Amino acid sequence: MSKVMTMKEAIGRFVRDGDLLVMEGFTHLIPFAAGHEIIRQRKKDLTIARLTPDLIYDQLIAAGCARKMIFSWAGNPGVGPLHAFRRAVEKGSPRPLEIEEYTHFGMVLRFMAGASNLPFLPTRNYPGTDLTAVNPNFKMIRSPYADEELWCVPALRPDVTVVHAQRADADGNTQVWGLYGVQKEAAFASSRVIVTVEEVVESSVIRSDPNRTIIPGMIVSAVVREPFGAHPSFVQGAYDRDNDFYVEWDGISREEAGLKSYLDEWVFGLPDRAAYIKRMGPRPEALKADRQMCAPVNYGF
Amino acid sequence: MPEYTTSELMVSRAAKELKNGDVVFVGIGVPSLAVNLAYRMHAPGLCMIYESGAVGCVPTRLPISIGDPCLVTGSLAVVPMLDVFNLYLQNGKIDVGFLGGAQVDRFGNINSTVIGDYRKPKVRLPGSGGACEIAALAKRVVITIANSKRTLPEKVDFVTSPGYLRGGRQREALGLKGGPELVITDMGVYRFDPETREMVLVSIHPGITLQQIKENTGWEVKVAPALPETTLPTPEEIRIIREELDPQGIFLRSRAG
Numbered sequence: 092m093s094k095v096m097t098m099k100e101a102i103g104r105f106v107r108d109g110d111l112l113v114m115e116g117f118t119h120l121i122p123f124a125a126g127h128e129i130i131r132q133r134k135k136d137l138t139i140a141r142l143t144p145d146l147i148y149d150q151l152i153a154a155g156c157a158r159k160m161i162f163s164w165a166g167n168p169g170v171g172p173l174h175a176f177r178r179a180v181e182k183g184s185p186r187p188l189e190i191e192e193y194t195h196f197g198m199v200l201r202f203m204a205g206a207s208n209l210p211f212l213p214t215r216n217y218p219g220t221d222l223t224a225v226n227p228n229f230k231m232i233r234s235p236y237a238d239e240e241l242w243c244v245p246a247l248r249p250d251v252t253v254v255h256a257q258r259a260d261a262d263g264n265t266q267v268w269g270l271y272g273v274q275k276e277a278a279f280a281s282s283r284v285i286v287t288v289e290e291v292v293e294s295s296v297i298r299s300d301p302n303r304t305i306i307p308g309m310i311v312s313a314v315v316r317e318p319f320g321a322h323p324s325f326v327q328g329a330y331d332r333d334n335d336f337y338v339e340w341d342g343i344s345r346e347e348a349g350l351k352s353y354l355d356e357w358v359f360g361l362p363d364r365a366a367y368i369k370r371m372g373p374r375p376e377a378l379k380a381d382r383q384m385c386a387p388v389n390y391g392f
Numbered sequence: 393m394p395e396y397t398t399s400e401l402m403v404s405r406a407a408k409e410l411k412n413g414d415v416v417f418v419g420i421g422v423p424s425l426a427v428n429l430a431y432r433m434h435a436p437g438l439c440m441i442y443e444s445g446a447v448g449c450v451p452t453r454l455p456i457s458i459g460d461p462c463l464v465t466g467s468l469a470v471v472p473m474l475d476v477f478n479l480y481l482q483n484g485k486i487d488v489g490f491l492g493g494a495q496v497d498r499f500g501n502i503n504s505t506v507i508g509d510y511r512k513p514k515v516r517l518p519g520s521g522g523a524c525e526i527a528a529l530a531k532r533v534v535i536t537i538a539n540s541k542r543t544l545p546e547k548v549d550f551v552t553s554p555g556y557l558r559g560g561r562q563r564e565a566l567g568l569k570g571g572p573e574l575v576i577t578d579m580g581v582y583r584f585d586p587e588t589r590e591m592v593l594v595s596i597h598p599g600i601t602l603q604q605i606k607e608n609t610g611w612e613v614k615v616a617p618a619l620p621e622t623t624l625p626t627p628e629e630i631r632i633i634r635e636e637l638d639p640q641g642i643f644l645r646s647r648a649g
Contacts, residue, residue: 117444117473118459142473143521164521168457169420172518180516192505194520195443196477203474215482216525218566219501219554225510239567269464270444271472327461334456383465 093261094314095291098363101313102128105283110250111138113281114147117272118168118332121324122255122287123147124317124364130154131358140247142198142273143168146323146340149175150358152188153350159189161247163198170337174344184347192226197244199273204246205280217242252281254306255321257328259286260294263311266303269327275305287315289329299390319368319375330378396625398578399644400633401597402536403429404625405576406490409534414487415439415480417526418449420458421643422536423490428637429629441480443522445471454638477522481529489530491523495548496537498591498611500555500572500584502527503548510550520552527553532573539577545610556589563589579605581622590614595622 096104106112106129114122126147129137133156139148140161145168151157153175165176179188193201200212213232223229223242230243254274259265265286267274278284286306291314297304323333323340344350361367368375396404399422406426410416412435418427428451431438440449444459448468455463464470471479480486493502494517504523508514527533533555537543555572556563563571575582575591579600582591592614593605598621606613625633638644 118457119444119461162519164518165516166518168459172516177516181513192519194524195473195522196481196525199473199477214525215567216528218528218568219551219557219563220520220524220528221510221551222505222520222524268470269461270446270459270470272445273473275472276474325461327464331461332457332459337456380461 094263094308094311095261096313096315098124098128098287098315098317101285101315102132105285105312106132106134106251108134109136111140111248113140113249113252113277115141115252115272115274115277116255116321116324117142117270119270119272119325119327120255120267120274120321121145121147122253122320123322123324124320124367125253125255125285125287125315126150127358127364127367130156130354140249142195144173144176146173146337149173149344150354152176152179153185153344153347154354154358155185157188159191161191161193163193163195167337167340169334170341174341175350178347191228192222193244194222198247199276201244201247202273202276202280204244205248206276209246211243211245213241213243215241247280249277249281251283251285252277253285253287254278255287255317255326256306257288257326258290258292258296259288259314260292260297260308261314262294262308263306263314264294264297264304264308265306265311266297266300267305268303271305278306278310283312284310285313285315286311287317287320289318289320289326291316301390317364320364322375322378328380330375330380333374333378396630397644398597400625400630401622402576402578403633403644404629405581405622406534406536407433407629408623409574410435410438410488412437415441415485417441417443417481417486417489417530418458419490419492420455421492423492424455425633425637425643426490429632432632432636433629441476441486443473443476445473445476447471447480454640454642456642477525481525484529484531486526486530488532488534489526490534490536491526491553492536493523493552495543495545496535496575497545497548497555499557499559499589500535500575500591501548501551501557502535502553502555503550505550505552507549523553527555527572528568529570531570533571535572535575537575537577539579539605539608541608541610544577544608556584559589560587579608585614592616593619595620597622598624
């Protein structure tokens, strides 16, 4: 049965107020179009979790959608701070933001524990850091096999995870190439999964190259066809990262008023991603990826 | 000798710390430039790993972020982040990690979390990212940071990434191997005393005086018995940095000597 639906319907049906929401993608494949629809539908009291909150969570925070953030690195990569995040933490503006802080390794292990139906996972990391003193979720256990102690992080079980990818079939069998980040683990840890893709393809395309499937349709609730849905982030083989926009964001978000007018113009003022692309003018075309095809492989037997 | 900037000197000095065959966990900015310089000069067998999951990268342009698509194209492998941290880093396959931060203290502990109190921060910084695990689990760590009383305090406000903690055998006692090996600032280069694990100034950049360093460090800095000038970048290194690695001056904007 086809799970293909519009972004409006997918976010409306599967993202609920108060949810623990994850929109993963490590620099690559960040689901910005889905984030904008969540803001447009004025979802509220969300707990938002991501390794790198990036601009997408800065926008959710500024729009007042988030109550709490779980993260490991909150900055604008290669540019500077996330201003909305800093205003919320340093000044409680526009509303206070509760934070729960880990490291990248810790967040990855939290997703993996959740995805493996385990209560926690141990690591050799964390001796000596002050992070374990400010976050009581770090706990130490004694190994049952040897005379050693290990720090643990608890499972993270999101209510809903949104993943952007190159392609999926109508049932949600999803293929990614380029940087994987932690999307597979986040999706398997989650109760509901929304997949947004550059292209919806026939199942025969997926089956022609099964090694590339990272998320199986069995865990997917909705499939949304959303070309250019990761901009200003990138999609390997489709379009480059819009590094200029990441730099521009520093100016846009520096003051609360500037950020508000951005949201008014580019999120609330537009019905959907198609309108966003149109408004971008020639930029999407300039970011288009060049062609570097891989050598074909033989799946025969 | 062509004119060089302090940043270029730091890049060149950091590159010299890398050996051919090293597996290096690369960050953006000075670390990325240093690793790419070493790769083009004396370490063609060096393997670059970015925490985004790209292994054996051969970037054909300057990566702006650690997840730049140019790190994927032509790389040896792209792996999930779970593999990066479990199979490569925790499993002891990373020789060198590069780290920076807002503060580094006399025992090489790094703060990239908050200035001031954690609950009521004066400045909220980005946080650990992968820095804490790199500091804990890489075999060697190289730190780059500005040399000032603010950035080199006696004790960091928050230990994001452990160095030698309060010195001596404290790090080993907690089960951690490795540790910071070298700190490169805009004024000099420091190593760590094998017993006390305190930073010791081992070379000084041309044009900088010992007095300047003392005035710009948050504790009474120890100095090695012999204090040579830091080795200058060669003309070829400067050419590679300017023409090949950062032709637009994105990370090394100031060209003033």
